[in-house]
Amino acid sequence: MKELVRLDNLWKVYPIGVDGVIALADINMSIHQGEYVAIMGPSGSGKSTMLNILGCLDRPTSGQYWLGGENAAVMSDSELSEVRNLRIGFVFQSFNLIPQLSLVENIEVPLFYQGVPRHHRHPRSRKLAQMVGLGDRLSHKPTELSGGQRQRVAVARALANDPLILLADEPTGNLDSRTSAEIMVLFDQLNRRGRTIILVTHEEDVAAHAHRVIRLRDGRIASDEFTDGRALA
Amino acid sequence: MKAIYKAGDIVLLGLHGVMVHKVRSALTVLGILFGVWSVIAMLAINAGASYESQMALRELGSNNIIINSVKPPTEQKASEGRSGHHGALIYGLTDNDVRRLRANIPGLQDSVVVHRAAKTATANDRRINVAVISTEPNYPRVVQTDITAGRFISSYDMLRYQPHAVLTQGLADKLFPLADPLGKTVALDGDPFIVIGIVRQLPATLAGTSQSAILIPISTDRAQFGEFNIEFSQGSITSEKVEVSQLILQMANDDGVLEGAAIARNLLRRFRESQDYDVTVPLELIEQKRKQMQLWNYMFVSIASVSLLVGGIGIMNIMLASVTERTREIGIRRALGAKRRDIVTQFLVESVTLTAIGGTLGIAIGLLVPWVVQKMLGFLTIVTPSTLFLPFIMAVVVGLVSGLYPATRAAKLDPIVALRHE
Ligand SMILES: Nc1ncnc2c1ncn2[C@@H]1O[C@H](COP(=O)(O)OP(=O)(O)O)[C@@H](O)[C@H]1O
Ligand SMILES: [Mg+2]
Numbered sequence: 001m002k003e004l005v006r007l008d009n010l011w012k013v014y015p016i017g018v019d020g021v022i023a024l025a026d027i028n029m030s031i032h033q034g035e036y037v038a039i040m041g042p043s044g045s046g047k048s049t050m051l052n053i054l055g056c057l058d059r060p061t062s063g064q065y066w067l068g069g070e071n072a073a074v075m076s077d078s079e080l081s082e083v084r085n086l087r088i089g090f091v092f093q094s095f096n097l098i099p100q101l102s103l104v105e106n107i108e109v110p111l112f113y114q115g116v117p118r119h120h121r122h123p124r125s126r127k128l129a130q131m132v133g134l135g136d137r138l139s140h141k142p143t144e145l146s147g148g149q150r151q152r153v154a155v156a157r158a159l160a161n162d163p164l165i166l167l168a169d170e171p172t173g174n175l176d177s178r179t180s181a182e183i184m185v186l187f188d189q190l191n192r193r194g195r196t197i198i199l200v201t202h203e204e205d206v207a208a209h210a211h212r213v214i215r216l217r218d219g220r221i222a223s224d225e226f227t228d229g230r231a232l233a
Numbered sequence: 234m235k236a237i238y239k240a241g242d243i244v245l246l247g248l249h250g251v252m253v254h255k256v257r258s259a260l261t262v263l264g265i266l267f268g269v270w271s272v273i274a275m276l277a278i279n280a281g282a283s284y285e286s287q288m289a290l291r292e293l294g295s296n297n298i299i300i301n302s303v304k305p306p307t308e309q310k311a312s313e314g315r316s317g318h319h320g321a322l323i324y325g326l327t328d329n330d331v332r333r334l335r336a337n338i339p340g341l342q343d344s345v346v347v348h349r350a351a352k353t354a355t356a357n358d359r360r361i362n363v364a365v366i367s368t369e370p371n372y373p374r375v376v377q378t379d380i381t382a383g384r385f386i387s388s389y390d391m392l393r394y395q396p397h398a399v400l401t402q403g404l405a406d407k408l409f410p411l412a413d414p415l416g417k418t419v420a421l422d423g424d425p426f427i428v429i430g431i432v433r434q435l436p437a438t439l440a441g442t443s444q445s446a447i448l449i450p451i452s453t454d455r456a457q458f459g460e461f462n463i464e465f466s467q468g469s470i471t472s473e474k475v476e477v478s479q480l481i482l483q484m485a486n487d488d489g490v491l492e493g494a495a496i497a498r499n500l501l502r503r504f505r506e507s508q509d510y511d512v513t514v515p516l517e518l519i520e521q522k523r524k525q526m527q528l529w530n531y532m533f534v535s536i537a538s539v540s541l542l543v544g545g546i547g548i549m550n551i552m553l554a555s556v557t558e559r560t561r562e563i564g565i566r567r568a569l570g571a572k573r574r575d576i577v578t579q580f581l582v583e584s585v586t587l588t589a590i591g592g593t594l595g596i597a598i599g600l601l602v603p604w605v606v607q608k609m610l611g612f613l614t615i616v617t618p619s620t621l622f623l624p625f626i627m628a629v630v631v632g633l634v635s636g637l638y639p640a641t642r643a644a645k646l647d648p649i650v651a652l653r654h655e
Pocket of ligand 2 (some may be wrong): 047048049
């Protein structure tokens with residue numbers, strides 16, 4: 001399968017204190033098309049930092065981040081915005097929906113910034129809403145939805161631009177176990193249809209859905225293995 | 234194509250922001266609205282007032298130089314005023330002065346002499362205090378008044394000291410409300426004059442205080458009433474001798490007026506021992522008025538700038554609050570692909586829309602107020618396109634400038650920091 005993501009000697013150091021805080025230290029890894037990866041590790045181990053860099057929301061201090069053959073580590077703010085807009089789908093722990101927009105309008109925000117005209121955006125976001133099982137709540141505002149429903153809207157929004165990779169930072173962190181399971185079923189479905197997924201979690205049963213688990217400790221990769229026992233290529 | 238759709242959508246998004254925060258937007262709009270309408274109204278009223286005063290001055294004739302005899306200041310009277318018999322006060326222009334002025338001013342086209350006196354006119358058993366204006370045949374041409382009936386004083390009247398009189402329309406209406414005044418007799422301090430014509434109202438400043446004026450040949454005046462104006466007031470008798478009350482010099486064109494006035498002033502300074510005359514140059518006054526209006530306009534625009542500045546600070550304040558309040562939304566939009574300039578555009582559209590709405594409403598009210606002032610108070614007001622658009626453009630610029638800082642601050646937010654907000 002095609003390699004989508006590669007990190008080469010990647011460091012992230014926050015300039016705090018005399019020495020700075022090392023959030024990621026010399027990370028090397030590679031993720032291929034169709035993979036379903038869980039990033040695990042104790043709190044403060046650098047999971048979110050890594051996912052933010054993968055999602056082009058943040059830039060590494062040094063090293064390379066190859067995304068679909070392009071080095072995102074050297075991109076300008078405007079280019080990073082474009083990559084986020086066209087190639088990344090991001091699901092946050094706290095949903096991050098825009099409160100004054102309806103469900104449909106929230107889903108189509110990435111298309112909005114692509115310049116897709118309204119009459120093309122609407123059918124697409126409606127279809128996505130149906131796919132996540134919210135086809136009957138199109139004009140609802142986020143406050144009128146439950147937590148699980150909000151996260152499903154967020155997943156639909158992350159898919160609006162048909163992204164290269166779907167990233168999720170503790171997507172079930174704010175949900176009870178039953179709705180968590182529903183969201184994970186949705187991720188499983190997406191991966192079965194070929195979507196590349198990287199998710200951060202500290203729950204073993206969530207990680208169990210993935211096919212590969214990368215464990216971080218103090219900003220370094222402590223282990224990286226396939227759940228079916230396969231060795232890393 | 235996509236860029237156009239996106240730009241349009243972002244503008245709509247900014248407009249949406251205005252719609253969603255109705256009270257906030259309304260208050261912001263009010264600030265700008267007051268600034269804009271008050272400037273428009275002030276400029277319109279000022280332009281109207283200035284136009285009216287310029288018109289009044291133009292009536293005096295922009296190519297005229299008007300020299301009036303004036304009583305010298307009181308403290309000079311004893312020492313410098315020449316006293317005749319019975320303690321009569323002698324001052325003002327003399328026929329000699331007039332002759333020398335007429336001979337020495339280049340570019341002089343015409344000139345007319347006036348002697349003015351207050352007398353009682355009697356006709357039809359009516360007595361009216363009038364201003365008697367003794368003058369020469371060319372008077373109507375120089376002061377640009379029309380003869381509405383009969384004829385004016387002729388050279389023949391002058392030569393023969395004819396007791397002929399021309400009434401102003403106002404006086405004619407008072408003395409002869411029912412009959413045709415032409416050919417009728419009016420007694421001036423008892424001496425009979427025959428009405429030969431009627432003129433339209435004289436310019437107020439030329440006729441003196443009274444609008445009831447009667448015009449007679451200056452030769453007749455001198456032959457009949459003599460050199461002294463004797464006035465009885467509160468038991469005392471004052472006697473004055475003024476040969477010429479007023480001399481109007483008409484220049485061939487406007488260009489010669491200032492030079493002619495300078496020469497006239499110079500000559501008069503040499504002839505006259507005391508300051509018993511006054512030179513009025515309407516053209517200079519018109520120029521002064523124009524400068525005055527400009528000064529007022531600068532002042533109004535400054536006041537307006539201050540009020541728009543205050544409005545702008547209000548907008549900046551509100552937009553900054555809005556940016557803080559919507560930090561998270563900005564983070565979400567950035568995370569989903571909004572570029573910095575998309576965010577800047579969104580917030581700028583919001584602030585410019587607010588000021589543009591304020592500006593438009595301000596223009597509407599700014600048009601209404603001068604109209605109401607004109608209807609209710611009777612002031613002339615003049616609204617020109619520039620008085621409308623200057624404040625409008627100023628308002629929009631204020632919107633741009635005061636929106637720019639909050640907008641760039643919003644755009645500079647680091648997406649991760651913005652997402653973590655609150
Ligand atoms: N903006 C920041 N400034 C300074 N230090 C940070 C910042 N973000 C994260 N860190 C530090 O980097 C390390 C990794 O953080 P993070 O990636 O959030 O961990 P995790 O998501 O695994 O809990 C932590 O020590 C954290 O304190
Ligand atoms: Mg984290």
